[in-house]
Amino acid sequence: MHIWSVSNQKGGVGxxxxxxxxxxxxxxxxxxxLLIDLDxxxxxxxxxxxxxxxxxxSVYHLFFDKQWKDADFVRGMLKTTSMDNVQVMPSSxxxxxxxxxxxxxxxxxxxxxxxxxxxxxxxxxxxxxxxPILGVLLINALAACQQLVIPTQTEHLALKGLERMVYTLxxxxxxxxxxxxxxxxxxxxxxxxxxxxMALKEMRRAHGNSLWDEVIPVDTRLRDASAExxxxxxxxxxxxxxxxxxxxxxxxxxxxxxxx
Numbered sequence: 001m002h003i004w005s006v007s008n009q010k011g012g013v014g015x016x017x018x019x020x021x022x023x024x025x026x027x028x029x030x031x032x033x034l035l036i037d038l039d040x041x042x043x044x045x046x047x048x049x050x051x052x053x054x055x056x057x058s059v060y061h062l063f064f065d066k067q068w069k070d071a072d073f074v075r076g077m078l079k080t081t082s083m084d085n086v087q088v089m090p091s092s093x094x095x096x097x098x099x100x101x102x103x104x105x106x107x108x109x110x111x112x113x114x115x116x117x118x119x120x121x122x123x124x125x126x127x128x129x130x131x132p133i134l135g136v137l138l139i140n141a142l143a144a145c146q147q148l149v150i151p152t153q154t155e156h157l158a159l160k161g162l163e164r165m166v167y168t169l170x171x172x173x174x175x176x177x178x179x180x181x182x183x184x185x186x187x188x189x190x191x192x193x194x195x196x197x198m199a200l201k202e203m204r205r206a207h208g209n210s211l212w213d214e215v216i217p218v219d220t221r222l223r224d225a226s227a228e229x230x231x232x233x234x235x236x237x238x239x240x241x242x243x244x245x246x247x248x249x250x251x252x253x254x255x256x257x258x259x260x
Contacts, residue, residue: 001116001119001120001121001123001124001125001126002124002125002126002146002147002256003116003125003126003127003128003144003145003146003147004022004125004126004127004128004145004146004147004148004149004252005127005128005130005141005142005144005145005147005148005149006018006019006022006127006128006129006130006148006149006150006151007128007130007138007141007142007148007149007150007165008132008150008151008152008161008162008165009132009133009134009161009164009165009168010132010152010153010157010158010160010161010162010164010165011041011132012153013151013152013153013158013161013187013188014151014153014185014187014188014216015039015043015129015130015132015151016039016043016044016047016129017151017187017222017226017232018149018151018185018187018216018245018248019035019044019127019128019129020035020044020047020225020226020231020232021222021231021232021233021241021242021245022127022149022245022248022249022252023035023086023125023127023231024083024086024231024232024233024234025231025233025242025245025246025249026124026125026249027083027085027086027231028083028231028233030085031085031124031125032085032122032123032124032125033085033086033087033123033124033125033126033127034078034086034087034088034089034119034122034123034125034126034127035081035086035087035088035089035126035127035129036059036088036089036112036126036127036128036129037059037088037089037090037091037129038059038091038095038112038128038129038130038131038137038138038140038141039091039095039129039130039131039132039137040091040092040093040094040095040096040098040131040137041091041131042090042091042092042093043129044088044091044129045079045088045090045091047226047229048079048080048081048082048088048229049229050079050088050090052090052091052092052093053093056077056090057073057076057077057090058077058089058090058091058092058094058095059077059089059090059091059092059095059112060091060092060094060095060098061073061077062074062111062112062115063098063101063102063108063111063136068111068112068114068115068118069114069118070118071118071119074089074115074118074119075119075122077089077090078090081231082229082230082231082234083231083234086231095131095137098135098136098137099135099136102136103136108136108140109136109139109140109143110140110143110144111140112128112140112141112143112144113140113143113144116144126144128141128144128145132161134168134172138168138172139172142169142172142173142176142180143176145180146180146181146256147180147181147182147183147252147255147256148169148180148181148182148183149182149183149185149248149252150162150165150166150182150183150184150185151185151187151216152184152185152186152187152203153186153187153188153199154186154187154188154189154190154195154196154199154200154203154215155188155195155196155199156195156198156199158199159199159202159203159206162184162203162207166207166210169182181255182210183210183211183212183251183252183255184203184207184210184211184212185212185216185248186199186200186203186211186212186214186215186216187215187216188216188217188218189215189216189217189218190217190218191217200215212248212251214244214247214248215244216241216244216245216248217240217241217244219239219240219241221235221236221239221241221242222239222241224236232245
């Protein structure tokens with residue numbers, strides 16, 4: 001199983017859209033895909049019309065009574081999407097209180113890794129949508145994944161969040177004594193605005209070696225797909241946003257091959 005994490009310490013930069021778009025394109029060619037929602041806001045869960053507040057099993061429950069060790073428990077929590085070969089591991093609003101409940105307990109940073117090991121032969125790819133704050137959930141995502149995608153909106157305030165994310169990443173990896181390849185992905189790019197152009201220029205100056213050499217453009221069809229609860233390629237297979245994500249997918253796969 002290939003495991004990717006989509007992360008940034010700023011909200012509204014396209015994490016969920018990127019997770020869904022990449023997962024859908026992988027599934028469209030026949031890959032078995034698991035999407036994981038680690039964000040207490042549950043945007044990924046809600047994207048596919050699942051109600052986080054109705055109870056039931058969620059990522060939250062993996063952290064208690066060693067439920068992550070039970071493969072049937074993990075499989076039993078998974079939810080459907082608009083494609084048969086894509087499932088979602090749902091979030092819960094209870095995740096917002098997780099930090100205080102598991103603080104100080106040993107092994108809490110490896111719960112997701114353990115759960116995914118139970119599903120290793122069930123899926124070809126797992127993509128993790130993470131919360132925009134450093135805590136046990138983001139630590140789990142970084143510990144589990146083999147490659148990190150950092151969507152960053154091409155505007156000034158998002159650049160501050162990018163700096164925090166890169167700093168956090170280096171700090172966590174230093175403590176875990178491991179390397180993790182990452183790719184910064186400029187999102188919501190509008191070439192008609194000076195703000196987008198200047199932000200992209202600054203990204204290239206500060207992060208050239210880690211920056212994807214293309215952009216994800218502003219595309220209302222991506223928003224339309226979210227409104228319908230379907231994958232972007234199902235809404236508009238030749239839209240400019242979907243074409244950009246296809247290019248990104250090729251880049252990420254080439255990096256996976258190079259790193260394997």
